[in-house]
Amino acid sequence: MLNRRAFVRETATAIGGAIVAPPLVAAVAAGMQSGGAAPRRQVVVGGRRVKTVDVHAHCVVPGVGGTRGQAPPANNLQMTLGPERLRQMDAQGIDVEVLSINPSWYALDRDAARELIQKQNEGLAELCAARADRFVGLATVSLQHPDLAAEQLETGMKRLGLHGASVGASINGEELASARFDPFWAKAQELGAGIFIHPQGVPELQARLRGNGLLTNVIGNPLDTTIALSRLIFEGTLDRFPELKLCAAHGGGYLPSYADRSDHGCLTFPDQCNRTLKKRPTEYLKQLYFDSLVFTSEALRHLVAVAGASQIMLGTDYPFPWTTTAVDHIMGVPGLSEADRVAILGGNAAKLFRIPS
Ligand SMILES: [Zn+2]
Secondary structure, three states: OOOHHHHHHHHHHHHOOOOOOHHHHHHHHHHHOOOOOOOOOOOEEOOEEOOOEEEEEEOOOOOOOHHHOOOOOOOOOOOOOOHHHHHHHHHHOOOEEEEEOOOOOOOOOHHHHHHHHHHHHHHHHHHHHHOOOOEEEOEEOOOOOHHHHHHHHHHHHHOOOOOOEEEEOEEOOEEOOOHHHHHHHHHHHHHOOEEEEEOOOOHHHHHHHOOOOOHHHHOHHHHHHHHHHHHHHHOOHHHHOOOOEEEEOHHHOOHHHHOHHHHHHHHHOHHHOOOOOOOOHHHHHHOOEEEOOOOOHHHHHHHHHHHOHHHEEOOOOEOOOOOOOHHHHHHOOOOOOHHHHHHHHHHHHHHHOOOOO
């Protein structure tokens, strides 16, 4: 892994200012040194301080992406890193954020994707290095070019010190379960990389989801995740890559809420099923990971019952203000042991994304 000084030097010479603006990244990195001085909520379980890890936190790298059609973040959202983000983390009791960048590059050709991802991952690694005690980054990958994505994942983890990767729940309308993506899954499994799956709605349903209530997001996002996970199970991807470490946003969408129906489809309509899975469909949920962003104690209790406490990790969706009480949400779930709470608050994520204690 490059140290920070070498990193800045390499980044500055490599990019020529075409996409990334190194001074911006450097300025943000410098600004974070003074952040986090406000009172910091200490999360304690059973008398012991717990290191909390938020696996669902968004960011952008300043100067990267905007020239490639990426929509600018809405006003007042702290998509960049900086003192205000650290202040909010401190107030909410979040010690570490695992940062991901929502993809906007799946339509890019190979050369453009290579260039963008390189700058973006280098910028993200540089920002995280400035406050390594509070931020770890997930590599971005151009999954539309699966072999290149495998390379980007390996470079991101081995050379840049990133801690896994994030991907959309579909790639230009193509399922993550498409065999075309197997080279990427093979590399992820080989590296033991945690892969965060974040949905981007279901554009095919736009007409039905328009109108009041932001249903394209409220329904579309969890549905996107539900379809992605179901296809990964039913098309045999998880059989081909049983050690894959996939973490789904928003509690896995609707799948864990109604998982048992998946066990009964092929029993009820065997003529509609063309492959035999190695396990019952619901068994695969015990090898997937999920964030805790399901809002109520009852929903989180159910998610734990379906997947197991070892599979659930704190998630806030920061800076989108879906919740500011992610820690209390986990503390309030009935029936969890202290060890379960510690695991969900941070232990599981530290293990999955290899975050030093
Ligand atoms: Zn999100």
